[in-house]
Amino acid sequence: MPHFTAADLAQLEKVYRLNLVNAITGFKPANLLGTQDPAGRTNLAIISSVVHLGSNPALLGLVMRPPSVERHSYENIRSTGHYTLNHIHAGIVKAAHLTSANFPREESEFGACGLTPEYRDDFQAPYVQESYLKIGLTLAQELPIELNGTILLIGRVEHVYLPEENVLRPDGSLHLTAAGTMALSGLDTYYETTPVARYGYARPHQPLPELPL
Numbered sequence: 241m242p243h244f245t246a247a248d249l250a251q252l253e254k255v256y257r258l259n260l261v262n263a264i265t266g267f268k269p270a271n272l273l274g275t276q277d278p279a280g281r282t283n284l285a286i287i288s289s290v291v292h293l294g295s296n297p298a299l300l301g302l303v304m305r306p307p308s309v310e311r312h313s314y315e316n317i318r319s320t321g322h323y324t325l326n327h328i329h330a331g332i333v334k335a336a337h338l339t340s341a342n343f344p345r346e347e348s349e350f351g352a353c354g355l356t357p358e359y360r361d362d363f364q365a366p367y368v369q370e371s372y373l374k375i376g377l378t379l380a381q382e383l384p385i386e387l388n389g390t391i392l393l394i395g396r397v398e399h400v401y402l403p404e405e406n407v408l409r410p411d412g413s414l415h416l417t418a419a420g421t422m423a424l425s426g427l428d429t430y431y432e433t434t435p436v437a438r439y440g441y442a443r444p445h446q447p448l449p450e451l452p453l
């Protein structure tokens with residue numbers, strides 16, 4: 241089987257290595273990060289590194305690339321303290337990918353990519369109107385990762401907006417396939433999902449409770 245050691249990885253051509261290492265974690269969530277500067281100029285960027293850090297308080301992390309070049313989302317989050325995450329579905333996947341292009345600061349990816357900023361409940365960051373599942377966050381902590389200059393941004397969940405029907409189950413879990421939420425691998429491939437099984441709380445030496453999908 242193909243095998244790469246750390247020394248092999250270090251010697252790979254840059255794009256090959258980037259493609260490989262970005263895919264080895266498995267499928268990742270596909271989100272659009274919505275921000276604005278203090279003057280209200282909006283920004284949108286696709287982000288695959290969102291991770292759950294805890295439920296009480298509800299905290300989400302995301303990894304920002306090193307701010308060695310202009311990072312508009314990062315600058316906006318630092319200056320306003322607010323940002324949104326918006327799930328990507330098939331209807332907006334092309335526009336979502338396009339947000340990763342290097343647009344100049346004064347050009348909003350919303351307009352350039354054909355997506356609509358939406359404001360809710362006086363929150364100081366734009367949501368994506370076309371997205372079905374959206375989260376508003378306040379920056380709670382920044383953790384610089386000294387090994388490579390990336391930054392773990394930790395946000396406290398302030399708002400969660402869900403679609404009207406068929407997504408929120410009675411126990412609080414979410415049927416993300418019904419919401420059209422996509423997954424992504426590497427930096428380039430998007431997937432619709434098919435649920436395979438759903439299990440209840442696991443206990444040693446007891447049959448797993450099977451839950452309806």
Ligand SMILES: Cc1cc2nc3c(=O)[nH]c(=O)nc-3n(C[C@H](O)[C@H](O)[C@H](O)COP(=O)(O)O)c2cc1C
Binds near residue numbers: 286303304339340341
């Ligand atoms: C599929 C995909 C996933 C990405 N995930 C991240 C990520 O998790 N963190 C990050 O900093 N950039 C990520 N990027 C890159 C940003 O989308 C890109 O740098 C964007 O231009 C940032 O825009 P900004 O300068 O307006 O903030 C990703 C790009 C793609 C195509």
